[in-house]
Amino acid sequence: MSAYAALAEPHRRQILDLLLDGERPAGELVEHLGLSQPGVSKHLKVLREAGLVAVRTEGRQRVYALRPEPLVEVDRWLEPYRAFWSKRLDALERHLEENP
Amino acid sequence: MSAYAALAEPHRRQILDLLLDGERPAGELVEHLGLSQPGVSKHLKVLREAGLVAVRTEGRQRVYALRPEPLVEVDRWLEPYRAFWSKRLDALERHLEENP
DNA sequence: TGCTCATATTTCCATATGGAAATATGATTT
DNA sequence: AAATCATATTTCCATATGGAAATATGAGCA
Known part of the structure; x- marks a missing residue:
């Protein structure tokens, strides 16, 4: 499994x-x-x-x-998704700054 | 699910x-x-x-x-495990330095 | 050796799961 | 309105899964 x-x-x-x-x-x-x-x-x-x-x-x-080794693999799989959601959070921040 | x-x-x-x-x-x-x-x-x-x-x-x-929100949750669950495995890798490194 | 403790394995059962095939739905085109 | 396209839902089936109860195994002890 x-x-x-x-x-x-x-x-x-x-x-x-x-x-x-x-x-x-x-x-x-x-x-x-x-x-x-x-x-x-x-x-x-x-x-x-x-x-x-x-x-x-x-x-x-x-x-x-x-x-923990198999969890390292899961962590690596998550890697590109972290980029994805931090990009989203950045966009949210900018939005809030520009529309205070 | x-x-x-x-x-x-x-x-x-x-x-x-x-x-x-x-x-x-x-x-x-x-x-x-x-x-x-x-x-x-x-x-x-x-x-x-x-x-x-x-x-x-x-x-x-x-x-x-x-x-990505649910993945953030998974990422948070993984958090303490990251500490666990980096601790282990550090121990391995020290071992290799002391036994070259 | 026989006994007991800690844990693993097996059996049984009800339910969940993934895939293929058939069918249904809802939006667009004619 | 009928036909068509894109996708969702349903049905069927074989297999996997989790839990409870019973049983088996293996190590240490009397």
Whole structure:
């Protein structure tokens, strides 16, 4: 699954947001999400396959960490759009200056 | 549908990319996409509902234009992740300097 | 070895999705 | 008003998706 498709699901974005604060074992993610354990595990699988998270086994726990590389790609895709909307904002500013 | 979900489909991203160059009538998008006309029309509907495009009727044509606002939201969501990966790249750089 | 904890996988179900084909709509031309 | 052009909507189908419940796996412990 592509990074874009992985990000389409709100719970998966929430998982990534949680991992921004640092790595966490799967169980901790389950606590925060209010989803069933198997449900979270499925989402983690999708995120793994999209390369958005990495797992490490530590004792009986599976510790998940953020892998931002696929997001870099999304960020690059957005690049030309940033030019587009800042152009628009500039035009708005000029308009406001000329019509105060 | 959320902007994220709208972006999950490659053809829809392609449509947005085409609109970066300027507005275009639906038919022109059909030509470029190699999809059936109804197929493209469905994707356009999704993009409309996600607020990613605007339509204007011009004679018998329907001219589509990019509306970047929802992408700004995605860009904002990405913001903290940028800090995350640049931190990582910095660490890599230091490593390379110290181990040339 | 048997037991328990943490997590993954499987199964089932209802719903959503994308594509192709057919049809409908609305504006322009004749 | 009828015909035509551009596009939207509907219908059908196969496949994907997310969630809940049940089950399986694998590591550490008694």
